[in-house]
Amino acid sequence: MSLDRNAPRFRVRPPAHWINDPNGPFRWGDRYHLFYQHNPGAPVHADVHWGHASSPDLARWQHHPIALAPTPGGPDEAGCWSGCVVDDDGVPTAVYTGIDHHHTGLGAICLARAADPGDPALTEWKPLPVPVVPGPPAGLDVVMFRDPFVFRHAGRRWGLVGAGHADGTPSVLLYDCDDLTDWRFAGVLLDGDDPVAVDAFGDKAVGWECPQLLVTPGGDWVLVVSLWDGDPSATGYLTGSLEPSSEHGLRFAPRTGGALDHGRDFYAPAVLQEPERALMWGWSWESRGPGEAERAGWAGVLTAPRVVDVHADGTVRVLPAPELDALRAPEPFVTAPGPGTRLPDAYDLTVTARAVTTVRLGEGLTLRIDPAEGTLTVRRAGRPAPVEVRVPRGAELNVRVLVDGSLYEVFAGDRATVTERVYRGPGDAPELTVTGPEAAVTAWELAGPTLN
Numbered sequence: 001m002s003l004d005r006n007a008p009r010f011r012v013r014p015p016a017h018w019i020n021d022p023n024g025p026f027r028w029g030d031r032y033h034l035f036y037q038h039n040p041g042a043p044v045h046a047d048v049h050w051g052h053a054s055s056p057d058l059a060r061w062q063h064h065p066i067a068l069a070p071t072p073g074g075p076d077e078a079g080c081w082s083g084c085v086v087d088d089d090g091v092p093t094a095v096y097t098g099i100d101h102h103h104t105g106l107g108a109i110c111l112a113r114a115a116d117p118g119d120p121a122l123t124e125w126k127p128l129p130v131p132v133v134p135g136p137p138a139g140l141d142v143v144m145f146r147d148p149f150v151f152r153h154a155g156r157r158w159g160l161v162g163a164g165h166a167d168g169t170p171s172v173l174l175y176d177c178d179d180l181t182d183w184r185f186a187g188v189l190l191d192g193d194d195p196v197a198v199d200a201f202g203d204k205a206v207g208w209e210c211p212q213l214l215v216t217p218g219g220d221w222v223l224v225v226s227l228w229d230g231d232p233s234a235t236g237y238l239t240g241s242l243e244p245s246s247e248h249g250l251r252f253a254p255r256t257g258g259a260l261d262h263g264r265d266f267y268a269p270a271v272l273q274e275p276e277r278a279l280m281w282g283w284s285w286e287s288r289g290p291g292e293a294e295r296a297g298w299a300g301v302l303t304a305p306r307v308v309d310v311h312a313d314g315t316v317r318v319l320p321a322p323e324l325d326a327l328r329a330p331e332p333f334v335t336a337p338g339p340g341t342r343l344p345d346a347y348d349l350t351v352t353a354r355a356v357t358t359v360r361l362g363e364g365l366t367l368r369i370d371p372a373e374g375t376l377t378v379r380r381a382g383r384p385a386p387v388e389v390r391v392p393r394g395a396e397l398n399v400r401v402l403v404d405g406s407l408y409e410v411f412a413g414d415r416a417t418v419t420e421r422v423y424r425g426p427g428d429a430p431e432l433t434v435t436g437p438e439a440a441v442t443a444w445e446l447a448g449p450t451l452n
Contacts, residue, residue, distance in 0.1 A: 004296055004298075004405075005345050005405060005424055006296070006405050006406040006423050006424060007296070007298060007405050007406070008301045008346075008404040008405040008406065008407045009345075009346060009404060009405065009446075010059075010327055010346055010404045010446050010448070011301050011302055011303065011304060011404050011407060012034055012036065012053050012061055012281070012301070012302040013298065013300060013301040013302060014036075014038055014040070014051050014063070014298075015063065016043075016297050016298050017038070017039050017040055017041060017042055017043050017297070017298060017299070018037075018038060018039035018042065018043050018044055018045060018046075018298075018299050018300060019036050019037065019038055019051065019283070019299070019300035019301065019302065020036070020037040020045060020048075020268065020283050020285070020300055021036065021037045021081075021082045021210060021267075021268035021270070021283050022034060022035070022036050022268070022269070022270040022281040022282065022283060022302050023035040023036055023037065023050060023082050023083055023084065023085075023094075023096065023270060024050075024083060024084045024085030024094055024096075024270070025085075025270050025271070025272035025279065025281060026085040026086075026092065026272065027272065027274065028087075028092055028120070028122060029120050030056060030120070031054045031055065031056055031120055031121075032054060032055045032056075032057075032058060032272075033052065033053075033054045033085070033092075033122055034052075034053050034054070034055070034061075034281065034302070035050045035051065035052050035067055035068075035085065035094070036050070036051045036052075036053075036283075036302060037049075037050070037051075037081065037082065037283075038050065038051030038066070040066060042294070043293045043294055043296070043297060043298050043299035044290070044293075044294070044299070047070070047079070048070075048079035048080055048081055048099075049066050049067075049068060049069050049070070049080055050066065050067040050068035050069075050080050050094070050096070051066060051067070052064040052065070052066065052067040052122075052123075054121060054122070057323055057326065058279075058305050058321050058323040058324070059323050059324060059326045059327050059448055060448070064121055064122075064123050065123055067094070067112075067122075067123075067125050068080040068094060068096065068112055068125055068127065071127060071129075074098070074127070074129060075098040075100060075108045075110055075130070075131045075134070076096075076098030076099060076100075076108075076110055076127065077098075077099075077100050077101060078099045078100050078101045078103065079098075079099040080096055080097075080098065080099075080110075081096065081097035081098070081099055081107060081146060081147070082096065082097055082146065082147040082209075082210055082268065082270075083095045083096030083097055083109075083110075083147065083148050083149075084096075084148065084149050084150055084270070086150045086157075086180070088113070088180050090117060091113050091114060091117050092113070092114040092117060092122055093111055093112070093113050093114070093180060094111065094112040094113075094125060095109065095110075095111060095148045095149075095150055095159070095180065096109075096110055096111075096112070096148065097109065097110070097146040097147055097148065098110040098131055104143075105143055105144045105145070105146075105164075105207075106135050106136060106142070106143070106144070106145045106146075107135075107145055107146040107147075108131035108133060108134050108135060109131055109132050109133035109148050109159075109161070109183065110127060110128065110131045110132070111127070111128045111131075111132055111180060111181070112125045112126060112127040112128065113125065113126055113128070114126075128181075132177075132180065132181055132182070132183050133148075133161075133175070133183045136161075136163065136173070137173070137185040140163075140165060140173075140188075141165050141166040141167070142163050142164070142165055142166075142173075143164055143165065143166050143207075144162070144163055144164030144206075144207035144209075144228065145161060145162075145163050145173075146161070146162055146209065147161065147162040147209050147210045147211065148160065148161050149161075149210075149211050149212055149213065150177060150180075151213050151273070153242060153250065156176070156178050157177055157178045157180070158174060158175065158176060158177065158186070158249075158250065159174070159175040159176075159177040159183060160172050160173065160174060160175075160189060160211040160212075160213060161173045161175065161211070162207065162208045162209045162210055162211050162225070162226075162228075163207065163208065164205075164206050164207025164208070164228065165191075168203075168206045169191055169192050169193060169206075170191065170192040170205045170206060170207045170208040170225070170227075170228070171188050171189075171190065171191035171192065171208060172188070172189045172190050172191075172208055172211045172223070172225065172252075173185070173187075173188060173189065174186045174187050174188065174189040174249065174250060176249060186249040186250070187245070187247060187249065189211075189223075189250065189251060189252050190223065190238070190251070190252045190254065192205065192208070194254060196238060196240075196254035196255065196256065196257060197238060197254060197257065199257070200236055200237075200238060200254075200256070200257030200258050201227060201236045201257070204227045204229060204233055204234065204236075205225075205227035205228050205229050205233060206228065206229055206230065207228040208225035208226065208227065208228065209225070209226040209227075209228045209232075209268065210224075210225070210226045210268045210269070210270070211223065211224070211225050212224040212225075212269065212270060212271040212280075213242075213252075213271075214271045214273050214278035214280075214308060215242075215273070215278075216278065216308075216309050216310050217276055217277070217309070218309075218310065220239055220240075220241075220310040220314075221239065221240055221241055221242045221252065222237055222238070222239050222278075222308060222310060222316060223237065223238045223239075223240070223252055223254070224236070224237050224260060224269055224271065224280075225237075225238075226267055226268045226269070232267045232268070232285070233267075234259060234261075234266075234267070235259070235260040235261055235266060235267055235268070235269060235282070236257060236258065236259055236260055237257055237258065237259075237260045237316050238252070238254040238255075238256070238257035239254065239255050239256055239257065239310050239314045239315070239316065240252060240253045240254040240255040240256075240314075241253045241255070255314045256313075256314040256315065258315065258316075260316065260318075260417075261282065261417045261418065261419050262387050262389045262416055262417065262418045263378070263387060263410070263417070263418040263419035263420045264287065264383075264387070264419075264420060265284045265285055265287050265419050265420055265421045266282045266283070266284055266303065266417075266419035267282065267283050267284075267285065268282065268283045269281060269282040269283075269303075270282075271308070277307050277308075277309070278307070278308045278309075279305045279306065279307060279308075279321060280305070280306045280307075280308050280318075281302050281303055281304075281305055281306070282302065282303045282306075282419065283300060283301075283302060283303075284300065284301050284302070284303055284407055284419055284421060285299075285300055285421075286299045286300060286421065287420075287421040288421070288423055301404075301405075301407050303407070303409055303419060304320055304321065304324055304402055304404075304409055305320075305321040305323070305324070306318050306319065306320060306321065306417070307319050307320070307321055307322075311414075311415075315415070317414045317415070318411070318414065318416075318417050319411060319414050320400065320402060320409075320411060324348070324402070325348075326448055327348070327446045327447070327448035328348055328444035328445075328446065328447070328448070329444050329445045329446070329447035330447075331444075332442050332443055332444045333347070333443055333444065333445050334432065334441065334442070334443045335441070335442050336441070337432045337433070337434050337441055337443075339431075340431060341431055341432040341433075342429060342430070342431055342432075343361060343362055343403075343430045343431065343432050343443075344445045344446075345404075345405060346403060346404045346405065346445065346446035347403050347443050347444060347445050347446055348400070348401075348402055348403075348443065348444045348446060349361075349400070349401045349403070349432075349441070349442070349443035349444075350398065350399070350400045350401075350441070350442050350443070351367075351369065351398070351399045351400075351401075351434070351439060351440070351441050352396055352397075352398050352439065352440040352441075353369040353370075353371055353396060353397050353398075353399065353436060353439050354371065354395060354396045354437070354438045354439070355371070355372070355436055355437050355438060355439075356368070356369070356370045356372075356436055357369045357370075357434065357435065357436030357439040358433075358434070358435045358436060359399075359401075359432075359433070359434050359439075359441075360431075360432070360433040360434075361401070361403070361408075361422075361430060361432065362422075362424075362428065362430020362431060362432075363381055363428070363430065364380065364381050364422035364423070364424070364430065365378065365379070365380055365381070365408055365420065365422050366378075366379045367379075367399060367401070367410065369397050369399055369436075370397075371393065371394050371395060371396050371397035372393060373393065374390055374391045374392055374393035374394070374397070375388055375389070375390055375391075376388070376389050376391065376397070376399060376410070376412040376416065376418070378410060378418045378420065380420050380422060381422070387418055387420075389412055389415075389416040389418060390416075391412050391413055391415040391416055392415065397412065397413060398413050399411065399412055399413070404446065406421050406422055406423050406424070407419075407421060408420045408421070408422050
C-alpha cells in the first residue's frame with residue numbers, strides 16, 4: 001500500500017491503480033468475499049477486471065489474485081463490468097456484465113464459476129464462453145442494459161438488470177432465472193414513471209444502474225438504484241413490498257424513497273443479504289482531479305460495510321457494521337477535546353449533541369449539528385454549497401464519523417449518511433475543535449489490522 005496519508009488503509013481498495021463499483025459481496029464458509037471493478041494497469045477507468053478481497057470478520061481484509069479478466073474475442077473482451085455472486089447448487093457463480101468492443105451502453109449477462117468450490121479463498125474462476133443473455137429484450141427500445149443482480153423470492157430465483165430507454169425513462173428489468181443458464185424476460189419490475197419514484201428521484205436519471213434488492217428482518221423490501229444521467233450521479237432507495245403480478249411474475253410496489261447517501265462521493269452500492277441483516281458497500285470516487293490521482297498512483301475506495309434496515313415510517317435505517325468496532329484502539333485518544341487536539345490519519349469519532357454544536361475536523365470538514373431543528377450540515381473546504389440533511393427533531397442527536405485517509409463517512413444517528421472525500425496537503429496537521437454546550441465527544445484512532 002502507498003504511504004500517501006490520503007490513501008485509506010482500512011477500507012477495501014487494491015494496492016494500486018483503479019477501483020470503482022463493489023461487486024458480488026458473498027459469504028462462503030467462514031469468510032466474506034468482496035469483488036470490485038478494477039483496472040490493474042493504471043488509476044483510470046479502463047480495462048476493467050474484477051479485483052477480489054476476503055475477510056473473516058469485516059475488519060481484516062486480505063487481497064487475492066484478480067478473479068475475472070476480459071477474454072480475448074469473448075463477450076467480455078472489453079471489460080468485466082458489474083454484477084453479483086450467488087451460490088448455484090454449491091458452486092459460487094459470478095453473474096456479471098460483459099462488454100465487447102462494439103457496445104454502446106448495452107452489455108451481455110455472463111457467468112463465471114469458481115474452479116474449486118472447496119477453496120476457501122475462491123482464487124480461480126472459469127467464465128462460460130457464451131452469455132446467458134446477449135442483450136436487452138426486443139420491443140422496449142432499451143439503450144442502457146447492465147449490472148445483473150440475482151435474488152430469491154418465494155422459493156424461486158429472479159434477476160434484475162439496470163436499464164434506460166430511448167425516451168429517457170429509467171427502469172429495472174426482471175428476469176426469471178431459476179436456472180442460471182436459462183434467463184427468461186419477465187417484464188419491468190419498476191420504472192421512473194412510477195409516482196413514488198418521481199417524488200423520490202425527480203428526473204435525475206435517464207438510466208438506473210446497479211439495481212439491488214434486499215429484505216429486512218421485518219419483511220420490508222428495499223430497492224436501491226444508482227441514478228445515471230450520462231455520468232454517475234447519485235444513489236436512491238425505495239422501500240415497499242414485492243408483490244405477485246399475473247403479467248410479469250413480480251412487481252415492486254414502492255411506499256416511499258429518497259437519497260441513500262447525501263454526500264457527493266458515493267455511488268453504485270452492492271448488497272449482501274444475510275439471514276438476519278443486509279450489508280452494503282459503496283464506491284467512493286476521487287473528488288480531486290484525474291492528474292492528481294494519476295500522480296498518486298491510485299483512485300477510488302470502497303466504503304465501510306453498512307447495515308441497512310427500515311424505520312416504521314418507511315425511511316431507511318443505515319448504520320456502520322458493528323464489526324468495525326474491532327478496528328478501534330484499546331483506549332480513545334480523546335474524550336474531552338481541548339485546544340490542539342491532533343487528529344490521526346484514521347479514526348472513529350462520535351458526538352452526542354444536546355444543543356447546536358459545531359465540530360471542526362481540521363480545515364477540511366465542518367459539521368453543524370442542531371438536534372432541536374433536526375439538521376446536520378456538512379461543509380467541505382473548497383465546496384461553496386454545504387450538504388444539509390434533516391432527521392427527526394429531538395433532545396439530542398448522535399453523529400458518528402468514520403475517517404480513513406481521505407474517506408469521510410458521516411452517520412446522523414441511524415437516519416442519514418454523508419460520504420465525502422477530504423484531502424490533506426503535505427504539511428497539514430488537522431486539529432479537532434468542538435464548540436457547543438454539553439456536547440459529548442469520544443474518538444478512537446483506528447489501530448486494527450490494515451488490508452494486506
